[in-house]
Amino acid sequence: MDGKILVITSGKGGVGKTTATSSIGAALAMQGNRVAVIDMDIGLRNLDVIMGLENRIVFNIVDVVNNRCKISQAAIKDRRIDNLFLIPASQSDNKDVLTTKGVKRVAKMLKKEFDYIIMDSPAGIERGFENSVVSADEAIVICTPDVSAVRDADRVIGLLYSKSITPKLLINRIEPARVAKGEMLSHEDVLDVLSIELAGLVPLDEYVLTASNMGLPLVLQKESKAGLAFTRIARRLNGETDLPIEVPTHKTGMWNTISKKFGFTK
Amino acid sequence: MLSKLIKMFTSQNKESSKSQAKKRLQFALIYDKLEINDNTLKDLQNDIIQVISRYFEIDRDALSLEIQRGEETSALVFNTPILQIKRR
Numbered sequence: 399m400d401g402k403i404l405v406i407t408s409g410k411g412g413v414g415k416t417t418a419t420s421s422i423g424a425a426l427a428m429q430g431n432r433v434a435v436i437d438m439d440i441g442l443r444n445l446d447v448i449m450g451l452e453n454r455i456v457f458n459i460v461d462v463v464n465n466r467c468k469i470s471q472a473a474i475k476d477r478r479i480d481n482l483f484l485i486p487a488s489q490s491d492n493k494d495v496l497t498t499k500g501v502k503r504v505a506k507m508l509k510k511e512f513d514y515i516i517m518d519s520p521a522g523i524e525r526g527f528e529n530s531v532v533s534a535d536e537a538i539v540i541c542t543p544d545v546s547a548v549r550d551a552d553r554v555i556g557l558l559y560s561k562s563i564t565p566k567l568l569i570n571r572i573e574p575a576r577v578a579k580g581e582m583l584s585h586e587d588v589l590d591v592l593s594i595e596l597a598g599l600v601p602l603d604e605y606v607l608t609a610s611n612m613g614l615p616l617v618l619q620k621e622s623k624a625g626l627a628f629t630r631i632a633r634r635l636n637g638e639t640d641l642p643i644e645v646p647t648h649k650t651g652m653w654n655t656i657s658k659k660f661g662f663t664k
Numbered sequence: 665m666l667s668k669l670i671k672m673f674t675s676q677n678k679e680s681s682k683s684q685a686k687k688r689l690q691f692a693l694i695y696d697k698l699e700i701n702d703n704t705l706k707d708l709q710n711d712i713i714q715v716i717s718r719y720f721e722i723d724r725d726a727l728s729l730e731i732q733r734g735e736e737t738s739a740l741v742f743n744t745p746i747l748q749i750k751r752r
């Protein structure tokens with residue numbers, strides 16, 4: 399059976415696409431799938447360094463699409479997680495080097511070899527985005543709970559719809575304490591505004607930075623709340639559709655609990 | 665503790681920043697969707713001219729096509745002087 403192509407995208411940059419791609423990819427591999435994660439951000443590669451595989455790059459996705467090497471030569475095997483492979487972006491080309499036709503052809507071959515192909519799309523709505531979504535079976539749009547990220551997400555969601563893809567939303571960097579105080583949009587607020595199905599909710603987590611500092615997979619950090627959230631998202635993608643979406647919570651002090659009971663906090 | 669207590673009672677009536685964010689977003693998205701880019705408008709203008717030209721002779725240089733935004737509704741306004749009716 400052919401594998402599935404999942405594209406991870408966003409309107410605004412810096413909302414956590416690369417972290418999400420590497421984490422969901424790693425989690426899917428740990429759940430027994432053969433997974434390729436592909437960095438489609440040509441000219442600005444990052445997925446390799448987040449995954450700690452930057453020293454092992456020989457070929458890249460541009461080489462594959464332009465027939466300069468085979469998929470198996472470009473796919474770097476992660477030594478910590480079985481069945482996880484990275485195909486990095488090219489750093490020297492510009493983003494116009496890939497054609498949608500070329501990407502489509504390679505996508506077809508990738509689907510024969512992997513259960514899941516996860517594409518880390520560049521932010522925004524230009525050429526790189528087109529190339530990432532051209533063969534996508536599913537899409538996850540990432541946003542954070544702030545006005546600019548939500549507005550830009552709406553634009554990308556509209557574009558995906560126009561390409562007959564029904565995306566799901568992943569809200570990243572939720573700070574439950576601030577949501578409780580009314581300082582941050584809750585996931586319900588975001589969903590009211592965007593009216594889209596949810597892929598999952600990921601809390602703000604210190605481990606994300608430290609794991610990326612060391613190039614370690616977030617989902618292997620047992621105490622990482624974000625890592626756990628990504629693992630659950632991957633399980634839902636992988637067929638456990640009735641696994642409930644966990645809403646990030648914060649430890650409430652006694653005072654908070656009392657005031658909530660009396661309806662003081664909004 | 666006391667300041668927290670005071671703040672809690674006083675902030676009751678003040679709108680939280682997140683509900684402001686939500687309202688602003690909802691309006692922004694509605695307006696974003698009403699925006700038409702220049703190319704679309706130009707294509708539309710050409711199409712309208714083609715259709716009208718079947719029935720009227722119009723002054724192509726004097727016509728205008730614009731979107732007028734009101735408080736609650738937006739209107740597409742096409743204005744053209746008629747030079748002559750085409751007899752058919």
